[in-house]
Amino acid sequence: MNLFEFCHGIIHWLVDLVNNLWYWLGDFLPWYFGDLFTAIGDFAASEGHLLFMTVLVESVVIIVVALINVLNFLWIFRKLSGRILDFYGPYYVGYRIGGWLQNLADGVKLFTKEIITPTKADRLGFLLAPVIFVGSSVTILAVIPLSANFGLSTTSEPGEYVSAGALFALAAFSIAPFAILLAGWSSNNKYTLIGGMRSAAQMMSYEIPLLLAAASVFLLAGSFNFVDIVDAQHDMWFFIPLFIGFVVFLICLIAEVEIIPFDLPEAEAELVEGWTTEYGGMRFGLFYMTTAVRSYAGGALATAFFLGGWQGPWFVPDEIWFLIKAYIVYTVFMWLTWSVPRVRIDQMLVFGWRRLLPLAVLNLLIAAALKSGGWL
Amino acid sequence: MTWEMFVFLFLAASALMSALWVISAKEIVHSVIGMATCFIAIACLFIMLNAEFVAIVQLLVYVGAVTIVILFGIMLTKREIMESERK
Incomplete structure (x- = not known):
């Protein structure tokens, strides 16, 4: 079923x-x-109404499952940072399950705080930016299937998902810089504006290698559909022939979700809290949660594109395989995050444009050669 | 009136209204928000015409590039608020 x-x-x-x-x-x-x-x-x-309601319920189920995983990710983020930086991490709230409830407690705390809108802020942009940011990021979750049987579809055929779902996920990924720049500008604060500008520069320049690396996968799989992409990796996962693309994709994902080696937009030592400085209460909580949502989406995209998706030995269900791989990708992100220092803005731009972009093009050439050579 | 007609009229009206907002907004960033709304409404219209790929490319290319328009809008125009604060 x-x-x-x-x-x-x-x-x-x-x-x-x-x-x-x-x-x-x-x-x-x-x-x-x-x-x-x-x-x-x-x-x-009537059948149309039933179908409409079914799709609504499906997307709610998918997003709730994804958000539970996001809570796990936040817990891993804190616990692993503790292990790497030699402290315990959260353990008091729900200590029998390793402090897992700490994020819920933080959420409750943020809900009870006052929501402040600065007087000089541009109200429309200030109120609209979190909506766009959270909305576009949660939309990504809806199109990511966890297996051939668990995804948003309108027929009972297995694997009949949103057409061009992978491309849609990347397109929804690319709306975020708009919201971030809007938030940074409309807060009417120098730090937020600088953070927004940095974020726009970073996301724009890292999106191109990201999309090129994804394009090589689309080229080899010959489809924009998640199920076709995963099925094409039945014999060999794409990270072996497209190893350069895999590395480029991971680095670009780290830059896109703005975690530490590339967290220039919210560099707390220079810019207070970057573009989220003026946001308080649950609005900040939503931004914080959405960063984890984007990490989850990034891990899931890397899993589906390069790590064989839900393929694995039979003794573990498909969905669990997908999640295990996404968790491993996220753990690698966290490992990098707590091991390397933050890059400078010029280093970030040079790295993006002079190193990653040629490597991504090279990877696309390799993919084209493999495809024309008859492999796959 | 069928449901498709209703959705089409809603999307067309929102595209037109946001296009009007683009040229009438006082603040330049507001008109960029209107522009993004217009593009998203047009992408939805493409989806209604069963052209999902064009719709997604519309999102990817145009809505993504709206950021650049904001950057130009901020950097190349004068803001009245700043001047009034100086007085």
């Missing part, structure tokens, strides 16, 4: 239940109300 059938069953059962009650209620009313009741009930039971 796949996710579509599961959600369709639930919606069908719910609509039947409500409709029974609804028609029963309609019988007591005068005929003109009764007709209206019948029309509404028939609309609710």
Whole structure:
């Protein structure tokens, strides 16, 4: 049974239940109300409405599963930083499960704080920027399938997902610099504006190698669909022939999610907190959470593109394989984060434009050679 | 009126309204927000025409490049607020 059938069953059962009650209620009313009741009930039971509600429920299920993983990621972030930097990390809140509840406690604390909008801020941009940032990042999660049976689809056929889903995920990834620059500008603060400018420069320059590395995968797989890309890696995972592309992709992902070697936009020693300086309360909490959401999405994209997706020995379910690989990618990110110092802005730009871009083009050439040589 | 017609009219109206907002907004960054809204509405229109690839490329190329427009807007134009603060 796949996710579509599961959600369709639930919606069908719910609509039947409500409709029974609804028609029963309609019988007591005068005929003109009764007709209206019948029309509404028939609309609710129509196939189009059921399909629409099913897709809604599917996306909610997928996003909730992804957000639970994001909580795990935040926990790993804190625990691993503790292990690497030689302290314990969170352990008090929920100490039987290794301090896992600390993030929930922080969320509750942030919810109770006052939300402040600066007087001189540009209100429209200040209020809209978190919405765009969080919205575009959570949208990525909806199109990432965890296996051939767990993804957003409108048919009960396994693997019939959003067409060009991989490209859509990358497109949603690329909306974030707009929101960040908007947040930085509309806070009306020098630090936030500098942070926003840095973020725009960084994300724009690292998106090109990212997309080129992804393009080599699309070229080898011959499709933009997650299922086709993963199926194409049945014999050999793409990180072996496209090793350069894999490394370039990982580095660009680190730059895109702004964690430490590339966290210039929020360099806390120079820019207070970068573009999030003026945001307080749960708005800051949302930014913090969204960074982890983007890390999860990045790990999942690297898994699907280069590490064989949900393929693995049979004794572990497909979804768990996918998550294990995504967790490993994230752990490597964290390992890098707590081991290397922050780069300077000129080093960051030189590295992006003079090293990663030629390497990504070279990787694309290798992919084209493999494809034309008949491999795959 | 079918649902498709309704969604089409909504998207077309939002594209047109945001396009009007682009030329009428006082603040240049506001007009860039309007521009992004317009592009996203047009991408949704492409999806309604069963052209998903064009829609995604519209998002990737145009909405991504709106950042550059903001950069130019900030760096190459004068802001009135700054001048009024100086007085």
